Amino acid sequence: xxxxxxxxxxxxxxxxxxxxxxxxxxxxxxxxxxxxxxxxxxxxxxxxxxxxxxxxxxxxxxxxxxxxxxxxxxxxxxxxxxxxxxxxxxxxxxxxxxxxxxxxxxxxxxxxxxxxxxxxxxxxxxxxxxxxxxxxxxxxxxxxxxxxxxxxxxxxxxxxxxxxxxxxxxxxxxxxxxxxxxxxxxxxxxxxxxxxxxxxxxxxxxxxxxxxxxxxxxxxxxxxxxxxxxxxxxxxxxxxxxxxxxxxxxxxxxxxxxxxxxxxxxxxxxxxxxxxxxxxxxx
Amino acid sequence: xxxxxxxxxxxxxxxxxxxxxxxxxxxxxxxxxxxxxxxxxxxxxxxxxxxxxxxxxxxxxxxxxxxxxxxxxxxxxxxxxxxxxxxxxxxxxxxxxxxxxxxxxxxxxxxxxxxxxxxxxxxxxxxxxxxxxxxxxxxxxxxxxxxxxxxxxxxxxxxxxxxxxxxxxxxxxxxxxxxxxxxxxxxxxxxxxxxxxxxxxxxxxxxxxxxxxxxxxxxxxxxxxxxxxxxxxxxxxxxxxxxxxxxxxxxxxxxxxxxx
Numbered sequence: 001x002x003x004x005x006x007x008x009x010x011x012x013x014x015x016x017x018x019x020x021x022x023x024x025x026x027x028x029x030x031x032x033x034x035x036x037x038x039x040x041x042x043x044x045x046x047x048x049x050x051x052x053x054x055x056x057x058x059x060x061x062x063x064x065x066x067x068x069x070x071x072x073x074x075x076x077x078x079x080x081x082x083x084x085x086x087x088x089x090x091x092x093x094x095x096x097x098x099x100x101x102x103x104x105x106x107x108x109x110x111x112x113x114x115x116x117x118x119x120x121x122x123x124x125x126x127x128x129x130x131x132x133x134x135x136x137x138x139x140x141x142x143x144x145x146x147x148x149x150x151x152x153x154x155x156x157x158x159x160x161x162x163x164x165x166x167x168x169x170x171x172x173x174x175x176x177x178x179x180x181x182x183x184x185x186x187x188x189x190x191x192x193x194x195x196x197x198x199x200x201x202x203x204x205x206x207x208x209x210x211x212x213x214x215x216x217x218x219x220x221x222x223x224x225x226x227x228x229x230x231x232x233x234x235x236x237x238x239x240x241x242x243x244x245x246x247x248x249x250x251x252x253x254x255x256x257x258x259x260x261x262x263x264x265x266x267x268x269x270x271x272x273x274x275x276x277x278x279x280x281x282x283x
Numbered sequence: 284x285x286x287x288x289x290x291x292x293x294x295x296x297x298x299x300x301x302x303x304x305x306x307x308x309x310x311x312x313x314x315x316x317x318x319x320x321x322x323x324x325x326x327x328x329x330x331x332x333x334x335x336x337x338x339x340x341x342x343x344x345x346x347x348x349x350x351x352x353x354x355x356x357x358x359x360x361x362x363x364x365x366x367x368x369x370x371x372x373x374x375x376x377x378x379x380x381x382x383x384x385x386x387x388x389x390x391x392x393x394x395x396x397x398x399x400x401x402x403x404x405x406x407x408x409x410x411x412x413x414x415x416x417x418x419x420x421x422x423x424x425x426x427x428x429x430x431x432x433x434x435x436x437x438x439x440x441x442x443x444x445x446x447x448x449x450x451x452x453x454x455x456x457x458x459x460x461x462x463x464x465x466x467x468x469x470x471x472x473x474x475x476x477x478x479x480x481x482x483x484x485x486x487x488x489x490x491x492x493x494x495x496x497x498x499x500x501x502x503x504x505x506x507x508x509x510x511x512x513x514x515x516x517x518x519x520x521x522x523x524x525x526x527x528x529x530x531x532x533x534x535x536x537x538x539x540x541x542x543x
Contacts, residue, residue: 049488058491083494094437095482096489098430100409107504109493114500124504142436156493 001071003164003196004028004051009065011046011055020046022220024065028198030163033190033210035228036200038217039241044200047217048168051198052086053079070163083109087157089167093149094141097156102144103128103137106156113160127159130193131185147178154185164196165189171203180206205245208232208267216242229265247272299341299405303513304414306520307402313520314398317527323536324387326527330394333523334401343404350400354393362389379540408432417507430486438479445474 009024021043028034036044049055053074056063067074070085090096099105106127110120128134131151136144141152150170157165167186171179183199187210190197201207208214214228218240224231231237232248247266254261261279266272299307314330321327338347365385370377412429416422449470450456456467530536 052492054488054491058488079491080494080497083492083497088489088492090485090489090492092485095485098426098433098486098490100407100412100429100433104409104504111502111504112494112497114498114502117502117504117506120502120504141433160494 002027003030003032003070004198005066005068006050007066009047009050009063009067011050011063012061013046013059014061016061018220020220021050024220024222026215026222026225028196028213030196031190031194032196032213033187034196034198034213034215035204035207035211036198036215036217037202037204037242038223042217043220044217045168046220048088048166048198048200050074051164051166052082052088053077054088080112083162084113084160085163087154087160087162087165089150089153089157089165089170091169091172093146093153093170093173096153097141097149100140101138102133102141102152105141105152106137106159108156109160123159123161127155130158130189131155145178147174147181150174150178150182151185154182154189158189162195164198166198166200168200169202170199171201176206179203183207183210186210202243204232204243205247205268208245208248209271216240228267232267233265251275295342295405295407297341297405298512299337299401300407301510301512302405302516303507303509304406304410305418305507306509306513306516307406308414310516310520311398311402313524315395317523318391318394318398320527320531321536322384322387322391324383324390324539325536326530327387327390327394331390331397334394334397337401337405341401341405343401346404347397347400350404351393351397354396358389358393361392362386365389379543380538383538383540413503413505413507416503422501434482438475441478442471442475445471 005027007025009021010019011021012019024043024047036047038044046055049059050063050067051069051074055061056075057079063075069082072082072085074082097105099108103124106124107120110123115123125134128137131154133148133151133155136148141149144152150173154165154167154170165186170186171182174182183206186197186199189195190210199207199211208228211228214224214226214231215222216224216231216237223240224234224237232242232244233252238244245267247269251261251266251272259279261272261275264271264275266275314334318327318330321330338344362385365388366377366382369381369384373381408429412425412432415425415428446456454467454470456471457464458467
């Protein structure tokens with residue numbers, strides 16, 4: 001059974017004239033690393049908010065269609081019930097940390113659910129270690145860098161031991177190096193802990209290599225869903241305004257000029273480099 | 284760095300900082316009561332000097348002196364008013380006893396300021412928040428308090444950015460008379476308020492996503508525990524109160540004027 005399934009999901013924010021997402025039907029299997037991309041204002045964030053019930057419980061408005069997350073109908077369950085199953089990490093790391101020390105922030109969710117102190121300590125330390133911020137656990141959020149803040153945000157949803165982590169453009173406030181570290185943390189959680197990851201991201205250059213399930217959205221609709229190699233090599237995807245990885249673009253240019261590097265469309269510089277080396281080496 | 288630098292709290296570790304905030308508060312209240320109990324200058328002087336070891340142990344001398352300097356204006360005012368009223372009511376006579384009395388009243392005020400400033404200078408906001416939580420203050424209030432402290436540096440930074448941006452567009456903050464100067468800040472305040480509201484929405488969203496309000500029986504990662512130092516301070520507090528009450532009722536305190 002799919003861990004997330006939506007059927008004809010359509011949602012309009014209160015006071016808005018047109019819906020933010022239209023007829024979204026997607027299916028995510030357990031343990032997948034799903035990448036959602038698309039131009040700004042295409043409804044990615046709204047879709048993320050549906051996964052833990054912020055839409056419609058927090059935002060009100062009208063939600064039509066069906067949605068099931070971890071087998072739970074989010075329409076009938078509150079966001080705080082969903083928090084144990086879905087962890088949502090937001091764009092701005094600063095605005096999701098409220099405590100005066102990092103470990104207190106990581107414990108916030110567990111405190112809210114009423115976990116005992118001993119168990120909480122264990123889970124908090126585990127989450128801090130998983131995200132590599134154990135050493136700075138006693139600092140206050142404004143003393144650390146944006147990349148570290150975002151890792152705290154990830155740790156704070158991780159401490160709840162959710163089956164799914166949804167990250168809504170977690171690196172748009174970060175420099176490329178910190179961004180890459182964040183992606184590595186997420187990828188490791190996905191591989192080692194088996195947590196289903198849904199990542200919303202513009203920087204496909206850095207992220208396309210992690211995924212085998214890509215969703216491209218535009219104007220509230222799902223335009224493409226499936227194998228990233230196929231989707232990213234199509235002309236239409238580029239026209240929507242998706243940031244195609246440089247390696248994929250170069251591959252296509254070379255292909256157009258008659259240099260065939262094999263059937264596999266590369267998604268990262270490493271893959272392209274391998275293909276080039278193979279093509280250039282004298283047999 | 285910025286004009287708002289003073290608003291940032293820093294973590295300092297010292298024997299006084301590590302004391303339980305509740306006990307420290309009880310101590311401050313005790314000093315408060317004792318200061319009210321006496322109107323003679325000698326016990327008030329004793330009270331005043333008794334705080335100094337705390338200040339030195341906590342290594343907050345500089346901030347402490349600054350807070351005393353802040354109180355200097357009011358202290359002078361109290362002194363002058365006291366001397367003046369006795370001067371006029373006692374038939375235009377300035378006696379040493381009257382001046383001493385006025386000095387004692389002033390000192391009483393200074394002791395109050397001093398002890399409160401020691402409390403606030405040596406208690407970190409998260410300790411204070413924790414103390415609030417454990418004193419059965421509704422969690423919402425304790426949370427509002429710590430979050431407010433958490434966002435002070437963030438908002439200060441933002442105010443600085445907005446000020447810089449508006450200055451870059453030609454806003455002159457330091458121009459004109461007092462009223463004009465206050466009006467100059469409107470283009471800084473409005474964006475600041477708008478962004479604070481937007482920020483609060485995002486915060487609310489993040490709180491909801493992390494199970495805010497899931498259960499009435501909330502637990503806490505930290506627990507305030509009383510250590511040796513806390514018991515010692517408690518003992519000192521009780522001692523001070525006992526001595527103060529004894530002296531107040533059974534010892535007649537001489538004035539400095541009569542000793543001379």
